[in-house]
Amino acid sequence: MKLTIKLFAYFRDNRFVSEVREFPDTTTVGAIIDQLGIDREAVGITMINSRHCKVGTVPVDGDVVAIFPMVGGG
Numbered sequence: 001m002k003l004t005i006k007l008f009a010y011f012r013d014n015r016f017v018s019e020v021r022e023f024p025d026t027t028t029v030g031a032i033i034d035q036l037g038i039d040r041e042a043v044g045i046t047m048i049n050s051r052h053c054k055v056g057t058v059p060v061d062g063d064v065v066a067i068f069p070m071v072g073g074g
Contacts, residue, residue: 001025001061003032008068011038029065030055036067044070 006018015036023032029046033055045052045068048059059065 001027001059003059003062004064005032005036006064006066007036008066011036011067011069025061026058028055029053029057029059029067032065033067038067042069044068 001023002020003023004018004020005016007015029048030040033040033043033046040055043055045066046055046057047053047066047068048057048063050064050066053059
């Protein structure tokens with residue numbers, strides 16, 4: 001399946017902003033995060049087609065997966 005992966009904030013450093021990639025049909029959002037070399041504990045929000053999702057969610061062909069880091073502040 002083809003998915004558009006969008007990264008935000010420092011996840012873009014030495015990676016990309018948005019990219020279309022091929023994945024096996026059973027790939028989870030968590031597996032995508034792992035493949036990109038992103039520490040799962042650094043992930044704050046994951047979304048599919050602008051809707052929150054869990055790392056165990058399996059997207060379908062044509063979906064847009066967005067990965068945001070944790071946000072901190074005071």
